[in-house]
Amino acid sequence: MATFKAIRIDKADKGTTAALTQFDEAELMDGDIAVAVEWSTLNYKDGLAVTGKAPVVRRFPMIAGIDFAGTVAQSSHPNWKPGDKVVCTGWGMGETHLGAYAEKARVKGDWLVRLPDGLSAREAMAIGTAGFTAMLAVLALEKHGLSPQAGPVVVTGAAGGVGSVATAVLAKLGYHVIASTGRMSEGDYLKALGAAEVIDRNELSAPAKPLGKERWAGGVDSVGSTTLANLLSMTKYGGAIAACGLAGGMDLPSSVAPFILRGVCLLGIDSVMCPLALRKNAWERLARDLDRAKLSEITHEIGLDQVIGMGSKILAGQVRGRIVVKIV
Template identity: 65%
Template sequence: MFEGILITKDDAGYRAQLQSIDEAQLPEGDVTVQVAWSTLNYKDGLAITGQSPVVRRFPMVPGIDFAGTVTASSHASWKVGDQVVLNGWGVGETHWGGLAGVARVKGDWLVRLPEAFSARQAMAIGTAGYTAMLCVMALERHGIQPGDGDILVTGANGGVGSVALALLARLGYRAVASTGRPQEAEHLKSIGAAEVIDRAELAAPGKALGKERWAGVVDAVGSHTLANACAGTRYGGAVAACGLAGGMDFPATVAPFILRGITLYGIDSVMAPLALRQQAWARLARDLDPALLEAFTREIPLAQAPAVAADLLAGQVRGRVVVRVTA
């Protein structure tokens, strides 16, 4: 038996509760992991609260991330005692996830924990930070250099935004943070923002083409924010879109793409191939300052995950949240 958050849906309604779970209930998989740490991402908030149909099967253990130790394996790549990290692959949606003491998954989904990080630090990064790294890598592959101009980061107080700011600053870029919480401006500057703007500048319907402001963009918001970010991107620039906190719609025109030759990159962290995941984690180990990571990380026990998930969706959580599962 082990403790975990279990989501159920029946005639009595939708519930996410901490309870004891029998290991015999675990889904199929060729690797079993004792989970030490997990985390809360925006998708976890949706799953736990039921505000969006993220969970596809019931009952379900939420948690799209975990870090821990292999306790059993029939997979050729993994042996007992290996330290591993998992992000995505539908875990916490269609396959039991990381907000429980034990997880059983496919070995192909796992990445070896980088030596540079503890399991806790890996979850302070989590899918949010790993996605931020994928966004930065996309801008780099596009050819955007630090001297080319400002990089806009939307949803800057969130997990993706916080890590993106830290990475961009470490790599020499000038990052501009967009946030709906202007009282957090000094915090955002302390982790890497050179300038902070109010999200209201981007959140309302805008022009098909705006002033050329951004060499590149990391967007975790979508909707009008993404449309306006594209409209304000400089000739030949690029936008890396990875989130939809503001909505799934994209009320834009083709003008920025055909008149300024900008590129919109869709960043998917869930099904990204292993080689790309390994590259992203290697880059995080090289380019992310662990001390700075700690500055925007909050730790909670497993029992608090449902309450904090609701706070996350309400925009009341700064940066990253790590969940102590069995550590």
């Protein structure tokens, strides 16, 4: 039986182990599409999985990796045929379904999105789940009614994957972007992405007041915890914050004051089980509204053999922008 290269995670006496090894094709899970994986990426959740820092993986053995871009090799699904270029993000890949850090994947055809015209597989994974999540947040803010005329928007964790793409997209759409980061040395990088202002995350790290000075009309938060509580307390009347991450913690030490006294909305963003129609819209918008030159500038390429080591760095906040993983 054929084997292929993959990053395999196994249960250990204490926690989990991760290693680049040969995986038996017979162990692939059910699905009506077989894909030759060409590119993946490294997201915060991938870092948690390969380091074992959080119980992301729910079955063993597991192939890590929550997103991929590649070419359909075999299909029994009516919408797909061999040779089609596809993108797959979420749906439990790398958690409950064998994932993307492998030369082969077998998934459900209903999970796939066609690679947008003009976007290469590498560019799609330079965007990856992080960039896709950022665009879902932008779409949610637009649905709420936010526009550049409403006032500034804030992006937390701005030098990371979600934050970098959110900053670039919002700036291109005409927003005055306030980028919050714990790495003020990245100020020039963030301004090159389009940020009008860069603030230290310490401004948002103290215990939140029920209501603070109104500073922004909306925002994209990938940090959670006290940071999100501060964002909400400083949001202008009728504004909204799109929450999509928990790098700072899962708690939310806030109050009802922003919601009942300023009409602020907290918009929850989920990229894992996101409906297909919304996925297609997000990818179409990314192909249109994300500056490819800026995307190239924020992208760093690694091989499969570097993923595990880089997983620790992304958790430590030592990764700027996006990392693409070359599979073959």
